[in-house]
Structure formats: structure tokens, C-alpha cells
Ligand SMILES: Cc1ncc(C[n+]2csc(CCOP(=O)(O)OP(=O)(O)O)c2C)c(N)n1
């Protein structure tokens with residue numbers, strides 16, 4: 001949700017109004033972010049990003065080295081090499097492409113490389129399907145990447161730029177994935193406002209400047225972890241039981257610092273552009289007095305908010321929280337917000353087979369410490385791009401309001417919009 | 421242990437970070453500055469320092485050291501997963517005196533592509549404090565013939581400026597001697613065991629260097645650590661050309677080939693003397709050119725040794741020496757002759 005600010009540094013009329021789809025918005029954002037290396041491979045619904053970026057390269061509008069790799073595995077591998085050599089690196093993918101990257105996602109995060117990856121979320125095979133769900137993003141959940149989900153095309157643009165700022169923050173130095181729903185956002189035209197190039201450059205502080213610092217015997221002072229011939233360091237050594245665990249602790253600690261950085265960046269962006277997304281982490285609407293709250297990720301957030309408005313105008317005490325930052329998961333903040341709520345419906349556009357939707361598992365964990373816990377229902381919906389129309393969501397709210405009345409959850413895991 | 425210091429590494433813009441070792445800057449000639457290996461070892465510092473944990477007698481570090489003597493300045497090394505990688509960088513130690521990155525097993529070439537692209541982008545925007553930084557990639561046979569082949573082929577097609585050095589010990593050694601696309605026919609490995617009915621690997625060795633020639637990249641060559649001058653000259657040529665270069669270096673492995681720890685260089689020599697592993701180089705301009713000992717054999721075929729000379733010192737082939745397997749040894753000889761004759765036909769400097 002976009003809130004207006006009275007006097008942003010760049011007033012709306014100084015921003016550039018463009019009609020673009022989500023993929024193009026991401027490509028423009030990457031272009032303005034002074035990316036040094038883009039290594040990418042086509043896959044629907046991400047392809048427009050690479051196509052658009054290739055045009056920038058062909059027209060000489062960027063200094064970027066574009067590496068048209070032969071696979072997504074190589075795309076992420078090349079990004080790792082590029083970022084280790086000190087470059088700002090970017091790639092984009094979806095579904096099977098993201099699955100093919102899987103091995104290297106972990107390596108990128110463990111080597112603390114601030115790569116930015118746009119994922120035009122798409123269902124995983126089989127059966128092969130090009131349409132939206134979050135199974136691809138959920139698949140990389142434990143890889144050590146920061147994961148942000150956006151709701152609309154404007155947010156896709158804004159968040160791509162923010163992602164570099166977050167990834168390269170010295171407190172973070174982790175890769176960031178920006179998730180935009182395939183087709184619903186990637187291929188849907190929207191009027192958005194973009195910043196002039198130099199404002200984005202200023203926001204990011206120019207080219208990439210930050211690197212993890214390491215202390216090695218060989219040198220007297222701390223040195224930046226980068227492939228620099230003047231200070232030879234070894235990246236990605238064999239690391240066994242005597243050190244591996246400590247290195248994982250560094251990653252765990254870095255993840256803890258992410259939410260505060262996301263909030264700061266959200267706030268700075270607000271001052272600059274007049275746009276912000278909740279506190280950057282969670283985007284609540286109508287939660288304060290609500291009996292029933294529905295949580296959701298991605299573009300469905302808009303539909304849910306629309307229904308919340310409609311039901312509230314009829315006097316129902318309902319609200320919604322869009323989870324913008326999915327990894328690290330804001331357990332505490334969410335529990336704080338959901339305190340006193342009677343029933344929480346958790347929408348997941350994906351499932352962990354044999355268990356629940358992944359965001360449900362986290363929310364369940366988040367609520368455990370509350371003295372009075374809300375009742376919980378997990379709604380798995382929209383797999384393989386199945387539509388999530390307003391009527392379906394309204395029906396879900398009515399069901400949750402009924403549960404609030406009876407205090408009884410008959411089924412914990414429900415499937416919305418699927419044939420019986 | 422006293423702290424070691426690196427050779428002076430000026431960080432000043434434009435100056436190389438390393439001392440140029442045995443070739444003059446912009447080297448075009450035939451011979452390096454030092455011709456005596458002892459002198460070389462005593463006076464020059466290779467990119468791979470002592471203290472690594474590769475097996476005693478392993479040829480891989482010899483190849484790396486020789487190659488590094490031929491570097492021309494600031495160089496970034498990329499290493500695929502395998503013996504060389506795990507044994508040289510056991511945290512918190514490293515044997516590498518150059519910036520080095522290991523990403524994974526099958527992606528050394530794509531990692532190198534990224535490093536090279538970054539160097540270009542930094543240079544374009546005035547952020548590279550050197551005239552050039554070279555990228556040299558080391559991969560084992562598993563990481564090159566097999567799992568990393570797609571990444572290598574893709575990177576070669578895209579034309580990144582790097583030198584890829586395959587150190588071929590003819591099996592997955594790091595995981596305990598399993599067969600690869602680079603394992604020769606009849607060799608014993610733990611996944612091509614010599615059983616009652618199947619006598620070792622049943623397939624041929626993939627002609628990886630010829631496959632790289634088919635990519636029409638600027639430079640392809642074969643080398644062994646026994647022919648050290650030949651190896652260093654080829655490394656330097658591979659670095660000097662603009663675009664991808666590929667060197668296939670045979671790397672005897674005492675653990676996997678089942679031979680004495682003192683025999684690595686001798687076996688590499690015999691591999692060439694028997695024409696099991698001929699030495700050549702290829703450029704789009706010249707075509708195939710025999711080099712060093714292989715050229716000598718082409719000129720004087722009586723120098724060619726029978727394949728037994730190569731086989732007899734290696735436990736992985738010991739079944740071939742049994743009387744009942746005479747037929748297999750013959751087949752192996754035929755295979756070697758076929759590959760050699762084929763090369764003689766293609767090489768432009770074969771005496772007619
Ligand atoms: C994707 C993947 N598969 C398997 C492995 C296990 N593995 C590590 S090293 C190695 C063999 C390496 O063989 P080679 O490339 O020939 O190098 P060598 O160890 O023989 O020098 C294998 C199979 C791995 N690290 N990654």
C-alpha cells in the first residue's frame with residue numbers, strides 16, 4: 001500500500017511517469033542501479049527483464065557487462081564470480097530456473113555476496129506450468145537469502161532499487177531476492193513513477209562500495225573480502241567441523257540485522273519519493289480492532305485489502321497484514337500485531353507437501369509465545385496461477401468470522417478455489 | 421612459525437601486483453629467462469605455496485606451480501571442487517598467493533565468466549587499478565569432461581577472456597577414484613572395477629581437447645608436468661591470446677593410478693613417449709601443431725614406445741598384463757595408435 005507524504009524530496013511531478021509492466025519496471029530499476037554485471041537466462045514470466053536489459057546494453061545506455069549464460073546455474077555462478085570480484089551483480093529468474101540455481105543460492109549467501117535476484121514467481125514443474133504461485137520462492141526459503149514480496153508494479157520498481165541498498169548495507173551483506181508475481185505483475189501494465197537516474201545513483205551512493213571485512217594473519221589490518229591481486233585472499237575454502245558452524249553463526253547474525261535495515265531503507269525511500277510499504281517489513285490494514293485478520297504475500301494483498309475495506313464498511317471487524325519481508329521472518333512483530341485477534345487466516349500460494357503452507361508454519365511459530373493465541377486456519381490457494389477472485393476471498397473472511405463466533409476450527413488446512 | 425611476507429605487491433595504479441616470473445612482459449619469443457628447473461624452484465615464487473595437503477607425489481600442484489611461473493601479472497584463480505581445491509585451502513589455511521575463488525564443482529567456467537565480466541565492468545568505469553587482470557581456471561577431469569562441461573562450453577562460446585587448465589588425473593579422485601569421461605579404457609576405478617566379467621572401464625576417453633578445438637576458441641593445447649618448458653610456454657600463450665584458451669594437462673595421481681609416489685613425472689613422460697597422451701597445440705590460424713617430444717616422435721617414429729611402458733607402472737592397469745588379457749592390451753594399443761595416427765594426419769607439422 002502506498003501512503004502519500006506531504007513533501008517528498010522528489011515531488012511526484014519531478015518523477016517520471018511511465019506505463020510499464022512489472023518485468024520492465026525491474027529492468028529499469030536495475031539499469032538505474034548502476035549494475036556492473038547482469039548474467040541471466042530466459043524463462044517465462046521473467047524473460048522480459050533480460051530482454052529489456054539486453055536492449056539497454058545494445059543501445060549503449062549502461063556500462064553493464066551482460067553475460068548471456070547457457071543456464072540459470074551458470075547465471076548465479078557468474079553472479080557469484082562477479083560479486084566476489086567486487087562488482088554489483090544482478091540476475092532474474094523463475095520456477096525451474098530458480099530450482100536450477102538452488103545449489104549456488106546457498107553459496108552466494110554463505111560467501112556474503114550482495115547479489116540482487118528478481119524472481120517472477122511461477123509454479124514449479126511437474127506438470128509444467130508457466131503461471132504464478134510461490135512454490136519457487138518457498139523452495140529457496142532456507143538458502144540464506146533475504147526475500148521480499150511485492151504487491152504491485154510500482155513496488156517492484158521501488159523494491160529492486162531498495163534491494164541493492166539493503167544487500168550492500170554493511171550490517172547485512174547478504175543477497176536479496178525481490179519476488180513479483182508472474183503475469184499478475186510481471187506482464188501487467190501499470191502507471192508508475194520512476195526517479196531520475198541521478199537520484200537513484202545518489203540513493204545508492206554510486207557504484208558498489210561495501211565488502212565484508214576479514215582479518216587474516218597475513219595482513220596487519222582488516223581487509224575487504226574481494227578478489228584483489230594486491231591482497232590475495234581465498235574465497236570459498238574447505239571449511240570443516242572446526243570452523244563451519246561459526247561461519248554459519250555469522251550468517252545467522254547478519255539475518256537478524258536485516259529487518260532494521262529494511263525499515264530504514266523503507267523510511268529513506270519515503271522521504272525521497274513519498275512512497276512506503278508499511279514499515280517495510282509488514283503492511284497492516286485495519287488490524288488494530290480486528291477480530292479476524294488474514295495474512296498474505298504478494299499481489300493478492302491488494303484483493304484482500306479491497307475485501308477488508310468492503311467488509312469494514314459493513315461493520316465487520318476484519319483486517320489484513322501483507323508480509324513483505326518473508327526472510328528473515330518477522331516473528332516478533334507479527335505476534336505483536338496479532339495480539340488480541342481472535343482468528344487468523346493464513347494464505348499461502350504454495351505448500352510444503354505433507355505439512356502446511358510455509359508462511360503458516362512461521363506464523364504458527366510466531367504465535368506460540370502469546371498468552372492468548374488466536375485460532376489459526378491455513379488457506380492454500382492459487383496454485384499454478386489459479387485465480388483468487390474477490391468473491392472467494394470474501395467467502396474466506398465470512399468463514400473466519402464464523403469461526404470467531406463459534407471458537408471452533410474444523411479444518412486447519414483448507415484449499416481455496418480447487419474443484420472438489 | 422615466523423610470519424611470511426609476500427613479494428612486494430605495489431597497489432599503485434597501473435603497476436602489476438606480481439613480479440613477472442620467467443617471461444618478459446609482452447613475451448613473444450621462444451624461450452623463458454630461466455631454463456634450469458632447480459634455479460626456477462629456488463629463485464621464483466609460484467602462486468601455490470608449500471604446506472598444502474595434496475598427496476605426496478601428486479602431479480596437480482606441479483602443474484599449478486609451473487603454470488603460475490608463466491602468469492604475466494595480476495591474476496585471479498578460479499578452482500572447481502576437487503582434490504586441488506580441497507587440499508590447498510583447508511580453513512583457516514590457504515596455499516594460494518593469488519586471489520582465488522572456489523564456487524562449486526560444475527561451475528568453474530561460469531564463475532570465471534563472472535569474474536572476467538566484473539573485471540571488464542570495473543575497467544570500463546575506471547575502477548580497476550591494473551591494465552589487465554588475467555583469469556586462470558583450474559578444473560579436474562570430473563569438473564571438466566562431465567559435470568562442468570556445459571558451463572565450459574557455454575563460456576567458450578561466449579568468448580570470455582580466460583585460460584582454463586584441466587588437470588586430468590583421469591577419475592574423480594577427491595571422492596575416491598570413480599570413473600569419469602576422462603578415464604581411459606580398461607582402467608580400474610571404484611566404479612569401473614575389474615570384475616569377473618567386466619575388466620575395468622569399457623568406454624573410450626572423451627577427446628576433450630578436440631572438443632574444445634571444435635569451439636574454435638583462440639588457443640587449445642595439451643601438456644604434462646614432465647614437459648615443463650612446453651607447459652609453461654603454452655600457459656603463457658593461453659594467457660596472451662584474447663578470448664578463451666584451454667590446456668589439457670595430464671596429471672598422474674599415485675593414489676588413483678596405483679603407482680609409487682616418486683613416479684608422477686616419469687609416468688607423464690611415458691604417457692607422451694607411448695603416444696598415449698600426445699603433445700600439441702592448436703590455433704585457428706595454424707591448426708594442429710605437434711610440440712616437444714611428440715614432434716620428435718613424429719619425426720623419428722622409432723622413438724615411439726609400446727603402451728606396456730605406460731601400463732606396467734600403474735596398478736590400475738595391472739590386469740592388462742595378465743596372460744589371459746593379452747587381447748585387451750592389444751586393443752588398448754590399437755586404440756592409442758588410432759588416436760595418434762589420426763593426430764598425425766591432422767597436424768600441419770607432421771613430416772610428410
Ligand atoms: C554437484 C556435486 N556433485 C558431486 C560432488 C562431489 N564431488 C566433489 S569432488 C568430486 C570429484 C572431483 O573429480 P575431478 O573433477 O576429477 O577432480 P579430482 O578430485 O580428481 O582432482 C565429486 C564427485 C560435488 N561436490 N558437487
Ligand code: SF4
Pocket residue numbers: 473474475477478479480503504507589593594672673674675676
Ligand atoms: S588423490 Fe591423486 S590427485 Fe588427489 S591429491 Fe592424491 S595424488 Fe593428487
Ligand SMILES: [Mg+2]
Pocket residue numbers: 560561562588589590591592593594
Ligand atoms: Mg579427477
